Amino acid sequence: xxxxxxxxxxxxxxxDAIRAGRITSEALVEACLARIEMTDHTIHAWAYLDAxxxxxxxxxxxxxxxxxxxxxxxxxxxVGLKDIVDTRDMPTQRGSAVFAGRQPEKDARLVEHLHExxxxxxxxxxxxxFAFMHPTDTxxxxxxxxxxxxxxxxxxxxxxxxxxxxxxxxxxxxSVIRPAAFCGVYGFKPTRGTISRGGVFRTxxxxxxxxxxxxxxxxxxxxxxxxxxxxxxxxxxFARPRADMLGGAQAEAPVAPDFxxxxxxxxxxxxxxxxxxxxxxIESLGGRVERATASPQLADLVNVHKVIYxxxxxxxxTAIAEANPDQISIEMQDAIGRGAEISSARYEDAxxxxxxxxxxxxxxxxxxxxxxxxxxxxxxxxxxxGHTGDSVYCLTWTLAGLxxxxxxxxxxxxxxxxxxxxxGAAEEDDxxxxxxxxxxxxxxxxxxxxx
Amino acid sequence: xxxxxxxxxxxxxxxDAIRAGRITSEALVEACLARIEMTDHTIHAWAYLDAxxxxxxxxxxxxxxxxxxxxxxxxxxxVGLKDIVDTRDMPTQRGSAVFAGRQPEKDARLVEHLHExxxxxxxxxxxxxFAFMHPTDTxxxxxxxxxxxxxxxxxxxxxxxxxxxxxxxxxxxxSVIRPAAFCGVYGFKPTRGTISRGGVFRTxxxxxxxxxxxxxxxxxxxxxxxxxxxxxxxxxxFARPRADMLGGAQAEAPVAPDFxxxxxxxxxxxxxxxxxxxxxxIESLGGRVERATASPQLADLVNVHKVIYxxxxxxxxTAIAEANPDQISIEMQDAIGRGAEISSARYEDAxxxxxxxxxxxxxxxxxxxxxxxxxxxxxxxxxxxGHTGDSVYCLTWTLAGLxxxxxxxxxxxxxxxxxxxxxGAAEEDDxxxxxxxxxxxxxxxxxxxxx
Numbered sequence: 056x057x058x059x060x061x062x063x064x065x066x067x068x069x070x071d072a073i074r075a076g077r078i079t080s081e082a083l084v085e086a087c088l089a090r091i092e093m094t095d096h097t098i099h100a101w102a103y104l105d106a107x108x109x110x111x112x113x114x115x116x117x118x119x120x121x122x123x124x125x126x127x128x129x130x131x132x133x134v135g136l137k138d139i140v141d142t143r144d145m146p147t148q149r150g151s152a153v154f155a156g157r158q159p160e161k162d163a164r165l166v167e168h169l170h171e172x173x174x175x176x177x178x179x180x181x182x183x184x185f186a187f188m189h190p191t192d193t194x195x196x197x198x199x200x201x202x203x204x205x206x207x208x209x210x211x212x213x214x215x216x217x218x219x220x221x222x223x224x225x226x227x228x229x230s231v232i233r234p235a236a237f238c239g240v241y242g243f244k245p246t247r248g249t250i251s252r253g254g255v256f257r258t259x260x261x262x263x264x265x266x267x268x269x270x271x272x273x274x275x276x277x278x279x280x281x282x283x284x285x286x287x288x289x290x291x292x293f294a295r296p297r298a299d300m301l302g303g304a305q306a307e308a309p310v311a312p313d314f315x316x317x318x319x320x321x322x323x324x325x326x327x328x329x330x331x332x333x334x335x336x337i338e339s340l341g342g343r344v345e346r347a348t349a350s351p352q353l354a355d356l357v358n359v360h361k362v363i364y365x366x367x368x369x370x371x372x373t374a375i376a377e378a379n380p381d382q383i384s385i386e387m388q389d390a391i392g393r394g395a396e397i398s399s400a401r402y403e404d405a406x407x408x409x410x411x412x413x414x415x416x417x418x419x420x421x422x423x424x425x426x427x428x429x430x431x432x433x434x435x436x437x438x439x440x441g442h443t444g445d446s447v448y449c450l451t452w453t454l455a456g457l458x459x460x461x462x463x464x465x466x467x468x469x470x471x472x473x474x475x476x477x478x479g480a481a482e483e484d485d486x487x488x489x490x491x492x493x494x495x496x497x498x499x500x501x502x503x504x505x506x
Numbered sequence: 507x508x509x510x511x512x513x514x515x516x517x518x519x520x521x522d523a524i525r526a527g528r529i530t531s532e533a534l535v536e537a538c539l540a541r542i543e544m545t546d547h548t549i550h551a552w553a554y555l556d557a558x559x560x561x562x563x564x565x566x567x568x569x570x571x572x573x574x575x576x577x578x579x580x581x582x583x584x585v586g587l588k589d590i591v592d593t594r595d596m597p598t599q600r601g602s603a604v605f606a607g608r609q610p611e612k613d614a615r616l617v618e619h620l621h622e623x624x625x626x627x628x629x630x631x632x633x634x635x636f637a638f639m640h641p642t643d644t645x646x647x648x649x650x651x652x653x654x655x656x657x658x659x660x661x662x663x664x665x666x667x668x669x670x671x672x673x674x675x676x677x678x679x680x681s682v683i684r685p686a687a688f689c690g691v692y693g694f695k696p697t698r699g700t701i702s703r704g705g706v707f708r709t710x711x712x713x714x715x716x717x718x719x720x721x722x723x724x725x726x727x728x729x730x731x732x733x734x735x736x737x738x739x740x741x742x743x744f745a746r747p748r749a750d751m752l753g754g755a756q757a758e759a760p761v762a763p764d765f766x767x768x769x770x771x772x773x774x775x776x777x778x779x780x781x782x783x784x785x786x787x788i789e790s791l792g793g794r795v796e797r798a799t800a801s802p803q804l805a806d807l808v809n810v811h812k813v814i815y816x817x818x819x820x821x822x823x824t825a826i827a828e829a830n831p832d833q834i835s836i837e838m839q840d841a842i843g844r845g846a847e848i849s850s851a852r853y854e855d856a857x858x859x860x861x862x863x864x865x866x867x868x869x870x871x872x873x874x875x876x877x878x879x880x881x882x883x884x885x886x887x888x889x890x891x892g893h894t895g896d897s898v899y900c901l902t903w904t905l906a907g908l909x910x911x912x913x914x915x916x917x918x919x920x921x922x923x924x925x926x927x928x929x930g931a932a933e934e935d936d937x938x939x940x941x942x943x944x945x946x947x948x949x950x951x952x953x954x955x956x957x
Contacts, residue, residue, distance in 0.1 A: 119747070124746075124749075124933045124934060125746070125933060125934075125935075127747030130747065161738060162738055167736050170745040171735060171736040171746070173747045286618065287612060287613055295570060295622070296581065296622060298576040483576075
């Protein structure tokens with residue numbers, strides 16, 4: 056007997072179908088669990104999974120629906136959580152033996168929002184050690200010899216493998232955008248401060264930001280809507296309304312948007328096939344893309360990012376590393392060493408440059424709807440390289456706290472995904488999503504007419 | 507020069523007009539402040555008001571709107587907060603000299619939600635001492651010699667006097683429904699656990715519930731939507747989706763709803779004019795209202811409520827009262843005395859009866875869409891009585907945690923408002939609001955046809 060494969064449903068459609076009673080959450084979660092059972096021995100996306108508890112949540116959401124009680128934005132839809140997001144009913148192990156079996160007492164704030172949205176928390180996805188650089192054993196679903204990217208490795212791989220339609224990740228450098236690009240899924244890191252980091256492991260109070268993964272633009276917008284919210288306890292959180300993400304993804308642009316491509320001095324790190332693909336894409340957009348060379352100050356922001364990241368992660372991890380010297384990776388030890396050498400004067404200078412960059416970007420998007428850029432330097436690297444890939448194309452925008460999207464629009468020389476990144480104005484995430492939807496429609500129309 | 511009186515705008519329309527740029531939040535807040543300036547010397551609704559800070563918030567919301575950045579559900583709409591709701595930028599004095607000048611460090615969780623909704627926090631409204639019985643100097647806007655009811659005295663009076671279109675209150679006995687009835691406004695206390703009590707002064711962990719006031723059904727629904735949310739730190743908060751309140755208030759009932767009227771042994775406390783008005787209202791609904799006599803167990807729930815309330819408020823206030831014996835009212839001292847005499851066995855029995863009442867009500871609303879009941883025993887009492895009125899018609903439903911609405915549908919013998927209460931099924935607040943909207947339309951249609 057064949058039946059409809061529910062793991063192919065988008066989250067938007069699944070939530071609609073569950074609310075309307077056309078499918079049950081239980082059936083959807085069962086399909087996801089079956090898919091995981093079938094493929095996770097190769098992909099290793101999950102750090103923790105409790106099938107029974109997930110099915111209990113699903114049945115509860117079905118009961119609520121049948122009783123005519125309120126349903127949520129993600130009613131009965133399963134979600135994966137990067138394993139640095141605390142959950143009071145599942146361990147949260149932060150990708151490190153140091154925290155093996157660690158059971159938080161409280162849910163992260165974003166988990167409260169997921170419960171309120173009616174989501175089913177399927178389990179915890181693998182993260183690199185402390186969401187930094189030392190890789191997990193997670194494989195890229197497109198080619199198990201390749202890396203899924205990091206640090207949100209398991210979240211990106213789980214969504215790409217259709218283990219789950221939605222997953223939460225975090226980005227301090229390029230940890231949402233890069234794995235999304237490598238795994239051929241949509242990654243979205245909204246404006247800094249949109250989503251509370253309460254209950255999420257801190258590596259850098261200045262740079263850590265929350266984002267998500269999905270298999271469509273609408274789905275990733277819906278996910279971010281569900282977890283957005285102000286939290287006075289998070290110093291980055293802003294006490295203002297959040298963008299309507301799904302509304303943005305579903306909106307028509309009032310006029311064709313304007314894009315900017317910036318040439319950076321590190322463009323020699325971009326693979327030739329990715330470079331060609333992006334050039335062709337930009338070419339196809341004709342006059343809609345302006346090309347400029349990044350100023351030396353703009354190009355230097357990647358170094359400013361590095362100073363802040365190394366300085367702060369060192370302060371956050373040193374005590375853990377000193378107490379567990381044998382359980383800390385070389386990458387982490389090196390970063391701690393680098394961070395310890397950064398003077399507070401140099402760090403404070405870096406923070407000042409970051410603040411002036413934010414001021415610069417506040418008016419930058421008066422002339423452009425989005426910057427169009429690589430999401431990574433090309434296809435996913437081999438697992439055997441020991442690296443999760445180069446995040447250089449993400450650092451500038453993460454530092455500035457701007458909303459960033461990775462769209463799986465290109466294919467590289469080995470038939471592996473190559474992501475295209477769009478970056479928009481702070482707190483105008485809806486405009487960025489609308490611009491991305493325009494871009495997708497425009498490319499689809501070109502393909503239909505054979506242009 | 508005459509101009510449109512913005513204080514007459516509903517919150518729903520004001521938020522729409524501000525988002526569309528037809529009016530500014532600044533103009534709306536100025537109109538509210540002018541109205542307060544003109545009448546609060548008689549009404550005494552406000553415990554704290556900072557006109558400058560309110561105007562700053564309003565201008566900020568206008569700037570956000572003009573910049574094309576995201577707007578919220580209550581964008582630029584002023585809201586008053588009962589002065590037991592903590593605010594980090596305004597004192598929170600709990601209606602007691604004990605807490606004069608008390609400045610919280612954190613906002614209550616519901617205040618976070620208001621900021622996220624784009625609301626302007628206009629100020630703090632007067633509450634009876636510790637939201638219990640000892641009255642404030644707040645007067646009823648319909649007749650300044652009368653009480654506005656309590657304990658959310660200032661919130662109800664401020665909304666009735668058009669000082670502000672929306673205000674937050676709390677109900678442990680009847681402190682939202684009763685003042686709404688006396689002041690001729692809409693009061694809504696949603697299902698227990700819909701709104702977090704984090705940062706709200708605790709009198710009874712079992713009974714304290716959050717609600718709101720407005721001048722229309724849609725407005726009060728919108729307000730509750732804006733502040734609803736799950737909070738794991740609040741033991742009553744439920745980790746499930748909340749009802750779409752505004753959607754409920756705007757929905758058409760699929761069929762004409764069924765109501766139940768219950769005769770209670772305490773009906774002799776109902777004033778004759780209120781009794782006649784309610785009878786006529788029920789008569790006009792014809793066969794839609796079933797009439798029954800409350801069982802002895804159901805009728806006794808008001809006593810169960812009293813045991814729990816006295817027991818818990820005693821435990822919460824005793825330390826404060828002992829440290830400040832000269833600053834505690836007789837009413838409060840009496841309640842502490844009563845509570846101290848309740849054994850833990852009797853209290854636990856009361857909790858068990860409450861739990862079985864909740865089980866009883868879980869199926870009760872299979873046959874009825876709403877219970878229709880008095881909101882209070884009649885018109886507002888005289889201020890000179892020293893009492894804020896009788897809450898007997900609220901206690902059963904507060905104890906059961908059911909959603910309750912007060913609708914200003916009747917007028918008493920002195921031309922003062924008399925409220926009608928509707929009570930619905932737990933976590934089906936949208937159905938209750940839809941039922942209330944049907945009732946209002948039905949009565950309006952009768953008046954038009956002169957029936």
